Amino acid sequence: MSHTHLRELHTPPATGSKALIELDDLCFAYEDAPALRHVSLSVREGDSVVLMGDNGSGKSTLLKVICGLLFAQRGSYRFDGDLVDERTMRDASFAKRLHQRVGFIFQDSDAQLFCASVEDEVAFGPRQMGLSEDEVARRVSDACRLLEIGHLRTRAPYALSGGEKKRVAIACVLSMNPDVYCFDEPFAGLDARARAWLLDFLGQLKSVRRTLVIATHDQSLADQVADYFVYMGEMHGYDDRPHVHINE
């Protein structure tokens, strides 16, 4: 199989978009079970990358590393030039800044939602960022409008439907205005209308040059949003599409 090499894909254009996420020979194991093996990957600002691979191939693990929730035992991860590891993330202001710049939408929205009301939930990130209450209120209303969840503002997140929870989870990330959006199986549990809406929303994020890293088994979602694919593990995917292959 011919691999398209990162260097060919990632020759920075003259407009100067830069490598935002750089993994170099990164290894991660849960206890002593390896999940990421010598992964090298570079994602430029504004790239829209889809991670594909079999169950257990390491997609969710990789997203968690990128979001600073798991730390590699070997190799390195740099975000916008800064080393992200257990040591640098002990600095609370550095960690806060990383979590603001790299948003993560979990596959399971219940793992992400914990406040008493939707509006508190969406306000949580901006408050953590230390924004004024005026600015927090503005961000909450913008995010609720964009995600079409204004009518749910006073509802308890745990009592919403799966699709409504997903919108709230996205609003929580959007309200922090991150540079990177990591989505883990964003279509899981969504009906056709919600899928169409989400696809359109991903297109809007792309059009404002947000960087997207999306793990999915959904080929049609992948086809519509990916600038290129990252195939993980044994996954061979399609040789005729721009791709890199990692974690073999």
Ligand SMILES: Nc1ncnc2c1ncn2[C@@H]1O[C@H](COP(=O)(O)OP(=O)(O)OP(=O)(O)O)[C@@H](O)[C@H]1O
């Ligand atoms: N919390 C954990 N503790 C121990 N092992 C884990 C944990 N989470 C994942 N693993 C293991 O790490 C490997 C990679 O899992 P991961 O969840 O990253 O795969 P995935 O590609 O996201 O799979 P799926 O398509 O099923 O979502 C698997 O072998 C899995 O069993």
Ligand SMILES: [Mg+2]
């Ligand atoms: Mg997964």
